[in-house]
Amino acid sequence: MSNVREFNTVPEGNPQVESPLAWSYRQHPVPGAGSQRAGVTLREKALLGHLVLRGGAIVLDEAVRQVLDMNLPAKPNALVFDDSGERSIQWLSPDEWLLIVPGGEECTLEHALREALGDAHFSIVNASGGQTVLSLSGENAREVLMKSISYDVHPSAFPVGKGVTTVFAKASVVLRRPSEAEWELVVRRSFADYCYRWLLDASSEYGVDLQQ
Amino acid sequence: MFHIFCPYCQEHREEEEFHARGQAHLMRPADPDNTSDEEWGDYLFFRNNPRGIHHEMWVHSVGCRKFFNITRNTVTYDILETYPMGEQPTITADSEKLRKEQGVQTADGGWQTVGAQPESKALNEETSS
Ligand SMILES: [Zn+2]
Numbered sequence: 001m002s003n004v005r006e007f008n009t010v011p012e013g014n015p016q017v018e019s020p021l022a023w024s025y026r027q028h029p030v031p032g033a034g035s036q037r038a039g040v041t042l043r044e045k046a047l048l049g050h051l052v053l054r055g056g057a058i059v060l061d062e063a064v065r066q067v068l069d070m071n072l073p074a075k076p077n078a079l080v081f082d083d084s085g086e087r088s089i090q091w092l093s094p095d096e097w098l099l100i101v102p103g104g105e106e107c108t109l110e111h112a113l114r115e116a117l118g119d120a121h122f123s124i125v126n127a128s129g130g131q132t133v134l135s136l137s138g139e140n141a142r143e144v145l146m147k148s149i150s151y152d153v154h155p156s157a158f159p160v161g162k163g164v165t166t167v168f169a170k171a172s173v174v175l176r177r178p179s180e181a182e183w184e185l186v187v188r189r190s191f192a193d194y195c196y197r198w199l200l201d202a203s204s205e206y207g208v209d210l211q212q
Numbered sequence: 213m214f215h216i217f218c219p220y221c222q223e224h225r226e227e228e229e230f231h232a233r234g235q236a237h238l239m240r241p242a243d244p245d246n247t248s249d250e251e252w253g254d255y256l257f258f259r260n261n262p263r264g265i266h267h268e269m270w271v272h273s274v275g276c277r278k279f280f281n282i283t284r285n286t287v288t289y290d291i292l293e294t295y296p297m298g299e300q301p302t303i304t305a306d307s308e309k310l311r312k313e314q315g316v317q318t319a320d321g322g323w324q325t326v327g328a329q330p331e332s333k334a335l336n337e338e339t340s341s
Contacts, residue, residue: 076222076276093276094220150226164221165275167228172274 004114008107009126019046020132020192028197030210039140039206042199045133045184049106051099052092053113055122060097063116064089067109072097079163079176090163090176098174098186100133132192134199136183140206145183147202149175153183169198214289216270219296220278229274235259236267236281237300263287265305270294 010017021044053060061072070089073080079090090098101109106128113124136144145153151166152158153175163176171194174186187195200208214227241247241255260266266286271279283292283301292303 076220093278096276150228167226167274 006107006111006114009129010104010107017047019044020189021046021196024193024196025212028200030200030208037207038138038209040136040138040144040199040203041141041209041211042203043135043137043211045135047103048128048133049101049103049109050127050131050186051101051106051110051113052125052127053097053099053122054095054124055117055120056095059117059120060122063113063120064099066116067112077162077164079161079178081178085178088176088178090174092165092174100186103128129189131186131188134185134187134195136185136199137181138206138209140203141183143206144199144202145175148198151175168195171195214291216282216291217294218272218275218278219280219294220276221272225272225275229272231271231273233269233271233279236269261286262305265292265303265308267301267304 053064057072057074061074064070064072068082068087068089070082070087071080073089073091076091076094079088081088087101088099090100092098099109106126110124110126142153148169149166151164158177160177160179163174165172165174167173168175168185168187171187171191173188173191173195174184176184176186178184185195200210214230215224216227216230217224218230238255241251247255264285264287266284268282268284269279270282271277278297280294280296281299281301282294283303284290285292293301295301
């Protein structure tokens with residue numbers, strides 16, 4: 001067992017927590033929300049548990065099999081979900097994976113993974129407070145992405161189960177496709193407000209339905 | 213815009229995701245205590261600036277954030293191949309010269325290769341001096 005000090009980043013006593021977009025919602029509510037045809041549905045998947053795993057693929061794969069009963073995606077740009085669809089692992093680079101789980105699970109999961117990995121050479125970083133997930137769906141969602149990203153989002157180039165780190169409106173984001181109907185953007189906390197406002201602006205011509 | 217094949221992401225990405233980081237295959241002097249000022253100076257400050265085939269280190273800074281190497285023609289801006297760190301280029305100034313002399317015609321699109329063969333003696337001699 002490594003001697004890394006762990007701690008739960010969620011304080012006890014059930015304090016009020018806010019997503020990185022709390023300020024944005026107050027400052028920039030959607031104009032005329034709900035009153036129009038919505039080609040784009042925007043929803044934040046707030047306060048999830050984000051862990052960044054780094055290390056060799058073989059040891060990490062063993063650990064996530066043991067702890068989560070999931071396979072580590074070895075293929076570049078691959079994204080896998082567990083049976084419930086609530087937990088995902090995404091390839092970020094040859095020695096780096098992003099693990100997203102329901103909020104509150106991340107601390108016990110990190111501990112279990114450290115136990116399973118023992119003395120192996122690895123790193124686990126809890127990035128939950130540093131990023132948030134924006135979900136984009138609706139019939140015009142892909143058009144919004146085409147305006148914002150130079151990466152090819154045509155279904156033939158970007159099938160379900162793919163995820164890439166790329167440039168979104170000059171900010172760096174993780175773009176992923178969990179299902180036919182949905183796109184997810186993992187945005188950094190400091191870019192969250194900017195990306196949110198960009199998405200509102202880019203979606204306005206199709207009508208936006210903001211679900212909170 | 214360049215369309216660059218990242219050997220780690222295994223696909224072409226837009227140039228805006230990358231940064232160029234200078235000449236590739238620079239070798240740190242093996243015995244620093246017995247290296248002359250001139251050799252250190254060469255290692256730290258002096259770079260090749262060839263007209264034609266050049267090997268550069270690039271980083272996929274907005275993607276996987278890994279460094280890799282590119283063989284590029286500084287006249288035409290053609291990217292001839294990309295290959296991971298630790299590997300040697302298959303295309304060098306010498307191999308290009310040879311190709312021209314032998315009059316081999318190869319379509320430009322065919323030059324983008326994923327892996328790379330070992331090893332170019334000429335290149336090592338050129339960059340480790
Ligand atoms: Zn890459």
